[in-house]
Amino acid sequence: MxxxxxxxxVALFRDMLIHVGQxxxxxxxxxxIRKYRHICVDECRHAxxxxxxxVKSASDDDGCSLHDNSHLVSLYNLMQIFSRELIKSYRLIxxxxxxxxxxxxxxxxxxxxxxxxxxxxxxKQINPDFRQEELCNIENSVNVIESLIAEVESYIPxxxxxxxxxxxxxxxxxxxxxxxxxxxxxxxxxxRPKYK
Numbered sequence: 679m680x681x682x683x684x685x686x687x688v689a690l691f692r693d694m695l696i697h698v699g700q701x702x703x704x705x706x707x708x709x710x711i712r713k714y715r716h717i718c719v720d721e722c723r724h725a726x727x728x729x730x731x732x733v734k735s736a737s738d739d740d741g742c743s744l745h746d747n748s749h750l751v752s753l754y755n756l757m758q759i760f761s762r763e764l765i766k767s768y769r770l771i772x773x774x775x776x777x778x779x780x781x782x783x784x785x786x787x788x789x790x791x792x793x794x795x796x797x798x799x800x801x802k803q804i805n806p807d808f809r810q811e812e813l814c815n816i817e818n819s820v821n822v823i824e825s826l827i828a829e830v831e832s833y834i835p836x837x838x839x840x841x842x843x844x845x846x847x848x849x850x851x852x853x854x855x856x857x858x859x860x861x862x863x864x865x866x867x868x869x870r871p872k873y874k
Contacts, residue, residue, distance in 0.1 A: 680721065680724065680725040680728060680729075680753075681725065681749060681752050681753055681756065683721055684718065684721045684722060684725060684753070684756050684760075685756055687714055687717055687718045687721060688718055688756060688759060688760045688763065690714055691711065691714045691715065691718055691760070691763055691767075692763055694707060694710055694711050694714065695711065695763065695766060695767055695770060698711070698767075698770045698771075698774060699770065699773075699774045703774070703776065704776075705776060705777070705778050708771075708776055708778060708812075709778075711767065712812065712815075715764070715767070715815075715816070715819055716819075718760055719819050719822055719823065722753075722756075722757055722760065722822075722823060722826055723822065723826060725753055726753065726826045726829060726830055729747070729749060729750055729753055729830070730750075730829065730830070730833060732747075733747050733750065733833055747833065747834070750830055750833050750834050751834050753830060754827065754830045754831065754834055757823055757826055757827050757830065758827060760823060761820060761823045761824060761827065764816055764819055764820045764823065765820060767816060768813060768816045768817070768820070771809065771812055771813060771816070772813060775809045776809075778808040778809075
């Protein structure tokens with residue numbers, strides 16, 4: 679159930695990112711994106727705690743391998759997708775800033791003693807930079823998700839490369855090229871890309 683909730687929230691987060699910079703973009707949408715980012719990070723954190731505890735207890739009780747849990751693989755893949763979406767949201771907010779001061783009027787007033795003292799000494803209003811604050815929060819979220827990915831990665835099996843006839847990975851086998859292909863590669867502007 680946790681993985682389904684994370685999947686739904688990540689999908690909703692991705693859908694909202696599509697509207698950034700378009701006609702539906704407004705401060706309320708940006709606030710929803712921020713809210714769902716926090717929800718997804720909290721759900722990922724909770725799911726990793728629950729899933730790793732289950733895997734640890736199952737391996738201690740039954741003596742079975744830690745690497746047989748498909749739910750952890752699904753969670754790992756979801757967190758990788760979410761990490762890429764966080765990076766995308768960082769770039770979108772960086773490139774397309776929005777004035778959020780009207781939405782956060784109550785946050786713009788100083789609340790702690792340091793801000794009040796700073797305003798009195800400088801004799802000017804200190805306005806928070808919501809864009810910079812959001813970019814810092816996204817960086818922190820990316821760091822949290824990356825650490826969770828690393829934690830889950832220790833419990834899932836590592837993929838084995840495809841093995842060729844000689845026991846070597848297929849990616850290291852040389853491909854045969856004709857003289858025609860080598861000659862055409864000199865003209866990089868008109869030659870076809872080489873896909874392996």
